[in-house]
Amino acid sequence: MVMSSENLVIYFISGIVLVGAGILVSHFFAPSSENLQKSETFECGIPTRGTSWFQFKVGYYLFAILFLIFEVEVVFLFPWAVVMKESGTSAFIEIFIFLFILGGGLLYAWKKNALRWE
Amino acid sequence: METLQLFKILPEKIYFQNIPYLPGFRKMVGWNLDFSTLTRNIHDSLFSFFSPGLASAAEMVIIGLCFLTFFALLGLILVYAERKVCAFFQLRLGPMRVGFWGTAQTFADFIKLLLKEPLTTKNADKFLFNLAPFIVIVASFMAVAAIPFAKGLHAVDLDIGIFFITAVSSIGVVSILLAGWSSNNKYSLIGAIRSGAQILSYEISAGLALLTIIILTGSLQLSEIIESQRTGWWIFKGHIPAIIAFVIYMIAGTAETNRGPFDIAEAESELTAGFHTEYSGIKFAFFFLAEFVNMFIVSAIAATVFFGGWMPFHIGNFTFFNHLMDFIPSVVWFFGKVSLIVFLMMWFRWTFPRLRIDQLLTLEWKYLMPISLVNFLFMAFISLEGWYF
Numbered sequence A: 001m002v003m004s005s006e007n008l009v010i011y012f013i014s015g016i017v018l019v020g021a022g023i024l025v026s027h028f029f030a031p032s033s034e035n036l037q038k039s040e041t042f043e044c045g046i047p048t049r050g051t052s053w054f055q056f057k058v059g060y061y062l063f064a065i066l067f068l069i070f071e072v073e074v075v076f077l078f079p080w081a082v083v084m085k086e087s088g089t090s091a092f093i094e095i096f097i098f099l100f101i102l103g104g105g106l107l108y109a110w111k112k113n114a115l116r117w118e
Numbered sequence B: 001m002e003t004l005q006l007f008k009i010l011p012e013k014i015y016f017q018n019i020p021y022l023p024g025f026r027k028m029v030g031w032n033l034d035f036s037t038l039t040r041n042i043h044d045s046l047f048s049f050f051s052p053g054l055a056s057a058a059e060m061v062i063i064g065l066c067f068l069t070f071f072a073l074l075g076l077i078l079v080y081a082e083r084k085v086c087a088f089f090q091l092r093l094g095p096m097r098v099g100f101w102g103t104a105q106t107f108a109d110f111i112k113l114l115l116k117e118p119l120t121t122k123n124a125d126k127f128l129f130n131l132a133p134f135i136v137i138v139a140s141f142m143a144v145a146a147i148p149f150a151k152g153l154h155a156v157d158l159d160i161g162i163f164f165i166t167a168v169s170s171i172g173v174v175s176i177l178l179a180g181w182s183s184n185n186k187y188s189l190i191g192a193i194r195s196g197a198q199i200l201s202y203e204i205s206a207g208l209a210l211l212t213i214i215i216l217t218g219s220l221q222l223s224e225i226i227e228s229q230r231t232g233w234w235i236f237k238g239h240i241p242a243i244i245a246f247v248i249y250m251i252a253g254t255a256e257t258n259r260g261p262f263d264i265a266e267a268e269s270e271l272t273a274g275f276h277t278e279y280s281g282i283k284f285a286f287f288f289l290a291e292f293v294n295m296f297i298v299s300a301i302a303a304t305v306f307f308g309g310w311m312p313f314h315i316g317n318f319t320f321f322n323h324l325m326d327f328i329p330s331v332v333w334f335f336g337k338v339s340l341i342v343f344l345m346m347w348f349r350w351t352f353p354r355l356r357i358d359q360l361l362t363l364e365w366k367y368l369m370p371i372s373l374v375n376f377l378f379m380a381f382i383s384l385e386g387w388y389f
Helices: A005-029 A058-087 A089-111 B002-018 B021-033 B035-049 B052-089 B105-114 B126-145 B161-169 B172-182 B186-217 B222-227 B239-256 B260-266 B281-306 B319-326 B330-351 B357-385
Strands: B148-150
Touching (some): B105 B281, B222 B281, B239 B260, B260 B357
16 A cells, blocks of 8 residues: 555544644543642742743753754755766765865864863 | 585576475465465455445555554553563562563553543643644654564555655654643643754764665665565665664664663753653553554664665575575564664663663764764765775
8 A cells, every 4th residue: 555645644644643643632531629829830849930941051052053054964865865976076076075165164263162061 | 515405406407396285375475475365355356346446545544543543552551561571580489460571561551541630830831732742743753654564564665665754753852842832831841842852963874874785775765675675684784884874773763762871851850851741641651652652663664774674684596595494474574673673772771781872962973973973984985986795
């Protein structure tokens, strides 16, 4: 039953059905009771202070930006890798230049201490 | 010299032609091996009984149900395996009470989770909180759909197969971030952001490791990748760079599934349960299920790309040996390889101590990524010179 790619919708729907059915069954069979403390945010026994929707350490975002650059690079490499064998030497030289520039970028980030966790 | 010639003559002359019952036996095994016969029979009989519209609808329902069953069974078996492996590593017996050797334990746990109250805290963002389990399951479900399980047992054979799997399985990180953010809990938030940084970082080396093999296959389609390994698996044919790529892929894959030494996203000792602290009952079960199925997906990709998927172990022109290997059904090959790699990942988890976030990011950005970039170029050079088998 090898199917065409449009039928991926089946899997999308099946996944939703699985989760939906689970939550529905749980809704009917699981007990539910109201309690003042029950719906509090968990924090090791003491009441939590304030909201958790605040600014976060900037280091993570730095890595996210770096990720964006290199992940796009990987996406560019996928079609290149497919035709590498046919194109031969010219493709190799091109990718060498491409990776050389990106490697320079990585080296720059490294020297600027963007990769150091503080 | 003599023995080599004997090997070449044996299969054709003696084993498969002169013995009368063997061709029939081979045909029978061949039928067992090839699932496309079975699926075609189901397809034909459905279309002969019903009208085309109804038949294709019935077919879709059957496929959906098969995959749901497979998905649930996979989760149950992997959780049981994990607990047993963990127990034996720690000189315990693990679950023993429910069923023979505790085999029904995970099923009992599943029933228990189903009957527990799913809580939502009053400060949480209700919509995003409930959306997260849907995304995590759908992402791993669609990735499983594109995996070839055996000869002819391949649900969706996309021509960008491997790219599709990497793309879809990394949608999972969105659900982790959603779950952590919407819980409005400090532990969840820290866990989710850590997990985000980790999965994003290791995505790059995992992609580059797969790309090293794609240079050799020249195709992203999984069925073609498997077909290209008929004369030998890529980890042997691609020798040094392929082995380096496999090691890098295993490290990155373990990190991407939030497992093993890389489980700072749900580090029990510091963050209670990380991004799913506030989840309970069946919603927690879905996160748990998705984690184990993601482990299966990573192992299945590793098995398919490096170890030939369902392709039996073949050595070049050793016809007799290759025929002998063909007698083992392709399903056994695939699941054998996958379970070995899954065992490897469990081994990692119960052996190595947990890494800190700075060690984790250093490992990726200062070691794995430069190595995989150089390895990628090395493989391109090798394929240019034709130095692979």
